[in-house]
Amino acid sequence: MATTNSNDIAIIGVGLYPFGRHHDVSAIQMGVVAANKAMDDAGLGWRDIQVGYVGSLSVMMPETMTKFLGYTGVPISKMFNGCATGGNLLLNTANAIRAGRADIGICIGLDKHPKGAFSAGESMDSTGLPQWYGEVGLTVNPQFFAMKIQRYMHEYGISPATLTRTAVKAFQNGELNPAAWRRSALSADEIDSSQMVCDPLRKYHFCSPSDGAAAAIVCRADIAHRFSGTPIFLRAGEFVTRQYGSIDVQATSFSARATIGASEAAARAAFESAGIGPEDIDIVQCQDTEVGHEIMHLAEIGLCKHGEQEALIADGATSLSGRLPTNTDGGLLANGEPIGASGLRQVHEIVRQLRGVAGPHQVQRELKTGLTHVYGFPGSSCVTILSK
Amino acid sequence: MGKQIPIKEDLFTWPSAAPQLIGGRCPECSEFHFPLQQNCPSCAGRKVDSVELSRRGKLWTWTIQNFVPPVPPYTGEVKSFKPFGVGYIELPEGVVVESRLTVSDASKLHIGMDMELVLEPFRIDEQGNEIISFAFAPIATY
Numbered sequence: 125m126a127t128t129n130s131n132d133i134a135i136i137g138v139g140l141y142p143f144g145r146h147h148d149v150s151a152i153q154m155g156v157v158a159a160n161k162a163m164d165d166a167g168l169g170w171r172d173i174q175v176g177y178v179g180s181l182s183v184m185m186p187e188t189m190t191k192f193l194g195y196t197g198v199p200i201s202k203m204f205n206g207c208a209t210g211g212n213l214l215l216n217t218a219n220a221i222r223a224g225r226a227d228i229g230i231c232i233g234l235d236k237h238p239k240g241a242f243s244a245g246e247s248m249d250s251t252g253l254p255q256w257y258g259e260v261g262l263t264v265n266p267q268f269f270a271m272k273i274q275r276y277m278h279e280y281g282i283s284p285a286t287l288t289r290t291a292v293k294a295f296q297n298g299e300l301n302p303a304a305w306r307r308s309a310l311s312a313d314e315i316d317s318s319q320m321v322c323d324p325l326r327k328y329h330f331c332s333p334s335d336g337a338a339a340a341i342v343c344r345a346d347i348a349h350r351f352s353g354t355p356i357f358l359r360a361g362e363f364v365t366r367q368y369g370s371i372d373v374q375a376t377s378f379s380a381r382a383t384i385g386a387s388e389a390a391a392r393a394a395f396e397s398a399g400i401g402p403e404d405i406d407i408v409q410c411q412d413t414e415v416g417h418e419i420m421h422l423a424e425i426g427l428c429k430h431g432e433q434e435a436l437i438a439d440g441a442t443s444l445s446g447r448l449p450t451n452t453d454g455g456l457l458a459n460g461e462p463i464g465a466s467g468l469r470q471v472h473e474i475v476r477q478l479r480g481v482a483g484p485h486q487v488q489r490e491l492k493t494g495l496t497h498v499y500g501f502p503g504s505s506c507v508t509i510l511s512k
Numbered sequence: 513m514g515k516q517i518p519i520k521e522d523l524f525t526w527p528s529a530a531p532q533l534i535g536g537r538c539p540e541c542s543e544f545h546f547p548l549q550q551n552c553p554s555c556a557g558r559k560v561d562s563v564e565l566s567r568r569g570k571l572w573t574w575t576i577q578n579f580v581p582p583v584p585p586y587t588g589e590v591k592s593f594k595p596f597g598v599g600y601i602e603l604p605e606g607v608v609v610e611s612r613l614t615v616s617d618a619s620k621l622h623i624g625m626d627m628e629l630v631l632e633p634f635r636i637d638e639q640g641n642e643i644i645s646f647a648f649a650p651i652a653t654y
């Protein structure tokens with residue numbers, strides 16, 4: 125099950141097509157720009173790429189990017205695992221290199237979405253859920269986000285103020301990050317007076333779908349010195365799907381005999397495989413589709429105890445100057461979510477923070493190890509651990 | 513004049529004065545699930561028994577759906593949309609099931625409260641039939 129356990133894989137380049145609304149640019153064009161930026165960052169070109177994994181919801185065959193990158197014959201495979209796509213692209217690129225199929229690979233996430241909540245469409249067939257479930261209005265992701273944090277607040281004493289503090293922090297980071305979509309800070313009052321979407325979550329507690337792309341260049345660590353990009357090592361990466369005893373997005377039922385959720389399972393496996401513990405993590409990008417999940421994921425990943433977030437967040441622990449800077453680029457709240465690209469935006473941010481070149485939102489202290497985490501339908505999660 | 517039609521056959525007992533959801537129980541691991549499917553989602557066993565689940569349970573969590581769900585697949589009222597409650601109800605069998613709630617007032621919902629299954633008209637179809645679906649309603653405890 126373990127996919128990594130050493131410093132044998134390096135990330136030598138990252139690129140981003142900043143997330144936002146880009147009406148006149150196709151997802152493929154954004155993917156190509158992100159790929160070229162990542163190659164420039166690494167100091168290599170498309171002819172050096174020997175394998176690729178690409179992820180997208182909106183583009184059926186993103187390997188058509190080769191038309192604009194070059195028909196070099198390179199094998200490019202598509203994967204899509206909902207919001208957990210990005211991390212899994214990185215893992216599979218690394219695994220292809222480990223398997224000896226390539227020395228240098230690329231992973232690219234690209235997407236473009238209409239406004240508003242994601243819809244299953246007319247037929248529920250592709251979701252594995254019954255038609256009646258969609259007909260009566262239960263196939264709405266914000267319901268799940270709201271119900272999971274509602275229970276969590278009840279069980280662990282998290283207050284509504286902590287939800288809002290988390291959103292304030294996200295938009296503050298977005299204001300600093302030149303590549304963010306939402307560049308205006310919001311006050312707690314503005315957030316608390318925004319429309320109630322699904323109790324207890326309000327409009328500004330949520331991210332929105334957006335457009336964008338992100339890419340990373342991955343290679344055998346022992347050849348990383350040949351390229352100009354400062355290498356960051358992939359210490360571990362794990363992708364898992366859910367068990368039956370956890371509340372997960374769009375679950376018609378689950379067992380009251382609690383099992384750990386996908387995020388916790390992926391994080392435990394990643395720490396074990398990396399041979400380090402949560403106390404070694406200096407910076408984290410975690411799935412924050414809305415503020416509740418940033419709060420819960422911190423504990424599920426093992427970075428704090430359940431309930432401890434109330435005090436930690438009040439003390440500013442997750443801010444840029446805190447003990448555990450979280451979603452330093454503004455996260456999903458300030459960047460939106462092009463689903464296939466979101467996980468690689470996290471990788472882009474961690475790599476740049478560890479290198480010390482993130483920009484105005486750079487954490488002002490020495491960072492050695494970072495963690496990325498994505499979670500999505502139907503209960504799948506990917507965690508990666510990256511180190512200098 | 514239309515008649516009453518369940519939104520899905522074999523989703524709940526019908527017609528019934530004391531309706532129950534129809535779920536599955538795994539003979540190998542004893543876990544329950546809803547709605548009934550042909551395999552056990554818990555232990556991956558490929559044989560399950562059909563069971564009628566308890567009518568009463570406790571509210572495990574809840575929210576209010578304040579906006580019109582994406583159409584399609586939503587087929588409920590759009591023009592005169594009214595927010596509706598959604599929750600998970602923990603049943604004595606040890607399974608937690610997702611359902612619409614009859615209550616959409618946040619002040620009337622709290623985790624742990626006693627709930628009971630009811631059937632209610634969800635919409636009127638083109639032939640004038642009432643499409644019947646299920647929801648959980650709070651039980652007055654005093």
Ligand SMILES: [Zn+2]
Nearest residue numbers: 538541552555
């Ligand atoms: Zn079973």
